[in-house]
Amino acid sequence: MSPIRSYTSEGASPLSFLREASTLYRYRRQASELARQSVEDIRCREALINEHLGLLLRDLDILEIGPGQFQAHMKYLALKNRVVGIDLDVIAESVAPLAYLKMLRTNGPLRTAKTLGRKLLGIDREFASELRRQIGIQRLPRPKVIQMDACQMSFPDESFDFVYARSVFHHLPDPGAALDGILRVLRPGGTAYVLLHLYTSETGCLDPRIYTDRRNEVEGWPHLQPQLSSTLNNQNTYLNKLRLHQWRSLFDSKMPGAKYLMTAADPATFELAKTLQSKGELLDYALEELTTNDFAVLWRKPAHSAESQTNRMCRSAANS
Numbered sequence: 001m002s003p004i005r006s007y008t009s010e011g012a013s014p015l016s017f018l019r020e021a022s023t024l025y026r027y028r029r030q031a032s033e034l035a036r037q038s039v040e041d042i043r044c045r046e047a048l049i050n051e052h053l054g055l056l057l058r059d060l061d062i063l064e065i066g067p068g069q070f071q072a073h074m075k076y077l078a079l080k081n082r083v084v085g086i087d088l089d090v091i092a093e094s095v096a097p098l099a100y101l102k103m104l105r106t107n108g109p110l111r112t113a114k115t116l117g118r119k120l121l122g123i124d125r126e127f128a129s130e131l132r133r134q135i136g137i138q139r140l141p142r143p144k145v146i147q148m149d150a151c152q153m154s155f156p157d158e159s160f161d162f163v164y165a166r167s168v169f170h171h172l173p174d175p176g177a178a179l180d181g182i183l184r185v186l187r188p189g190g191t192a193y194v195l196l197h198l199y200t201s202e203t204g205c206l207d208p209r210i211y212t213d214r215r216n217e218v219e220g221w222p223h224l225q226p227q228l229s230s231t232l233n234n235q236n237t238y239l240n241k242l243r244l245h246q247w248r249s250l251f252d253s254k255m256p257g258a259k260y261l262m263t264a265a266d267p268a269t270f271e272l273a274k275t276l277q278s279k280g281e282l283l284d285y286a287l288e289e290l291t292t293n294d295f296a297v298l299w300r301k302p303a304h305s306a307e308s309q310t311n312r313m314c315r316s317a318a319n320s
């Protein structure tokens with residue numbers, strides 16, 4: 001088993017501490033808006049899952065992979081379902097010192113300092129308060145988050161009705177192993193929803209400034225243009241760099257019949273991509289992969305595998 005360490009545990013240099021502190025400071029003013037967007041986002045995904053798979057997210061056993069520090073979607077889903085989360089990072093809900101010691105030991109000083117900073121600046125408190133307001137409840141559920149690697153899940157076979165992973169797969173070194181895990185832990189007829197951000201998109205570098213009011217400091221596709229790579233601030237983010245066609249073939253091979261929903265970039269991004277290509281930049285990339293932001297996969301596991309169908313036929317023949 002590989003040691004449990006997430007990409008946020010890497011790169012704990014004085015510079016990365018400074019960068020994280022500056023991002024946190026800016027996040028402080030945006031906590032409420034981020035909470036509002038999170039609720040809007042999960043409601044939109046809930047509607048899409050219902051529209052495309054006819055599934056109502058009610059009374060289900062749900063696994064969320066990588067719920068992250070705020071766990072907004074997991075808490076929302078836990079209002080009407082039994083939900084468990086797994087994350088490589090230790091998630092500290094309270095200020096209990098033991099949780100921080102565990103975080104320090106397993107996820108390193110950068111992750112721990114960032115989490116403590118969030119709590120001290122009141123970011124978590126403000127986020128939770130806006131989440132409650134948006135959902136219209138007094139108390140948020142506190143579903144369990146287990147520290148576990150998505151590529152090495154240890155749940156028993158067929159434990160869940162629904163597996164949800166948002167903005168996690170592009171961070172996995174071996175997404176195929178995580179998909180095998182999902183196939184295994186889903187019950188027959190169960191459903192998976194995986195949404196990932198495309199590395200080749202305009203913001204595929206995931207420079208943290210993109211999520212703050214410094215968004216305009218990050219040029220389009222800096223990670224795909226060697227002359228701009230020094231302008232990037234994402235040294236402690238692991239990205240697997242899979243291209244659109246590679247994701248499609250991976251999901252086709254593991255989840256045949258899956259539906260793909262792509263979120264296209266806005267018209268200005270299309271124009272920028274075309275302009276850069278006309279100047280000889282980004283020519284190794286198709287316009288479609290440069291202008292697709294998110295790639296969502298919806299899949300229903302067959303109700304019964306071919307093998308169990310045969311077994312069932314044999315059993316019923318023997319019984320008749």
Ligand SMILES: C[S@@+](CC[C@H](N)C(=O)[O-])C[C@H]1O[C@@H](n2cnc3c(N)ncnc32)[C@H](O)[C@@H]1O
Nearest residue numbers: 006066067068087088089149150166167168171
């Ligand atoms: C970008 S955050 C997404 C958080 C949340 N799902 C959201 O959409 O806001 C990615 C999360 O995935 C977790 N993660 C990364 N690699 C993982 C792995 N191999 N197994 C489980 N979680 C992982 C990270 O620790 C982080 O919490």
